Amino acid sequence: MGPDPKIWKGPWRSITDQSIIVKHICMANIRQYNQAYPTPFGSGVLAEAIGSMADTPLAKSILEGNLPSLPNFPLQETQKILENLAKPLLLVNKDIKSKITSDEFIATYKKVKECTSSSLSGHHVAHYKAVVNDENLSGLHATMMSLLYMIGTNSLVQSH
Numbered sequence: 044m045g046p047d048p049k050i051w052k053g054p055w056r057s058i059t060d061q062s063i064i065v066k067h068i069c070m071a072n073i074r075q076y077n078q079a080y081p082t083p084f085g086s087g088v089l090a091e092a093i094g095s096m097a098d099t100p101l102a103k104s105i106l107e108g109n110l111p112s113l114p115n116f117p118l119q120e121t122q123k124i125l126e127n128l129a130k131p132l133l134l135v136n137k138d139i140k141s142k143i144t145s146d147e148f149i150a151t152y153k154k155v156k157e158c159t160s161s162s163l164s165g166h167h168v169a170h171y172k173a174v175v176n177d178e179n180l181s182g183l184h185a186t187m188m189s190l191l192y193m194i195g196t197n198s199l200v201q202s203h
Contacts, residue, residue, distance in 0.1 A: 047074060083121045105129050132194070141192035148185035149175045 048071075058064055079085035084093065092101045092111070101111055108129050152171045159168045174180035 083118065084124070089121070141189060143185045143189045145178060145182040145185050148181050148188065
């Protein structure tokens with residue numbers, strides 16, 4: 044197992060042996076994809092009660108708006124997550140068109156001046172204009188922009 048690159052302070056060396064490269068990639072994946080394990084949703088009473096597929100009666104009950112009576116958790120954030128999961132989803136008006144097409148995305152960003160700030164993210168339109176000639180990237184951006192209209196705003200968790 045190789046060092047964790049986030050904390051490694053020693054010298055780096057190149058590895059060219061395929062079997063060693065595979066071993067390093069596997070260990071990096073284990074580190075990366077198991078980061079949630081020590082959290083209440085990754086292991087322990089809550090994780091077991093919700094299940095790895097969130098298909099247990101408790102998971103269904105939470106999504107129906109019922110907060111579980113589980114032991115207190117040391118992290119206030121855990122309770123806030125459960126509260127947000129239990130909130131009813133505010134659905135958008137179904138009469139409003141909710142999908143932005145690639146063609147609409149491209150047409151819009153071809154017209155807008157490059158120096159315009161386009162959102163709360165602070166990204167300038169140049170970030171979007173850069174992909175208007177790529178059908179896949181334009182489609183990806185159009186889909187991301189459509190999500191709020193498709194799932195409603197209650198899906199956003201405010202951090203403050």
